[in-house]
Amino acid sequence: MQFEYEDIKFKQEKEGVNAIFLEIFSFKIKNEELERLGTYSVNKGKIVFKTNINERKFGELINKGFNSLTNLTNGKPTTYIHKNSGIPLMGNVSFGIIDRGTNILEIKPITSCNLDCVFCSVDENRRIRDFVVEADYLIEEINKLIAYKECNEMEIHVGCQGEPLRYSKLTYLIKKLRHNKAIKRVSMDTNATFLTENKIDELINAGFTRLNISLNAIDPVLATKMAGKPYQVTNILNAIKYVASKNIEVVVAPVIVKGLNDEELENIVKFAKNLNKKQKAPLLGVQKYLYYPKGKKLKEEEWDPFFERLKRLEKKHTIRLILKETDFSVIKTKELPKPFKKKEIIEAEVKCEGRLKNEKIAVAQNRTISFTGPAKSKAKLKITRIKHNIYKASIN
């Protein structure tokens, strides 16, 4: 009897079997736990038992393993959110789906990043847990939401707390979503460090129509300083050029930090302006560094000098740098009803830990609600913040 899974590859190690899940996550099963079920061996990623064993007991071992799932790239405990997890995909800012009442749905299949940018609004160093979402669960929920919205001009935007290319099911996810004819565009924010020519072709074939690529400096020393980790800017420039040579939009997206890379913006503009003369969408999406309480702390620049700089460069290089909502074909649509009101007191079931220290994720009325508090199975909460069906609460 053998156990083989598409997304789990088993590997025999000294103490037990290592189960590699979605390429970058893992959990361990002790040798003796498997031996209790029968004589086994591990062969080409499968677990093979000499005789028939109790399947239910094997399933229990796998489920128990998932409770100690770890991200191999950073050692963080990880929660797998799947159809049977009892955790809805609406309500949290770090995973699932964000519906801002428009034709653009932001989706977040994974958390975790390979860079440590000095301006990062998430600051992975403060996040003690990762999330990864089952692709089929996301597909099901996105399709339901699109049917509810009754909009045939939908865009799916992959915008993670981290780097979406760490999600090994990304191509699968987008390919499947593209079966929904209401989805006309698919875009993604990426730091491009995993973008080889083959990967870019794979993403285009899957159905991506635009890639927003962060590029914060052309100068290699400054680019590495901005990224906070070893970083090969030449590879990123080549990836951007390759994307631009294909039938897909590319948006070069620098984050400008006054005193750090503001002088470099002109070089980025010079690089981007000739990428694809035929592209209707703007070639650059310049952002100003903004301070978020849970992100990296730097000094914020005022808006006026930031826009002055953009206007000056727009004029000098005859390129548009100040963008409007209309540049991204945003259409207002129905938004899912919000089941709670601010200050409402609710009872919720506490499901798992959140990404921040002491943060918990509770569930009520098919929404998740984040709060800080002790680990209990139920909580009485007071809703403190509601934005686009994202909920925060405090213990009441």
Ligand code: SF4
């Ligand atoms: S690539 Fe994005 S998520 Fe990753 S550290 Fe940089 S800003 Fe943060």
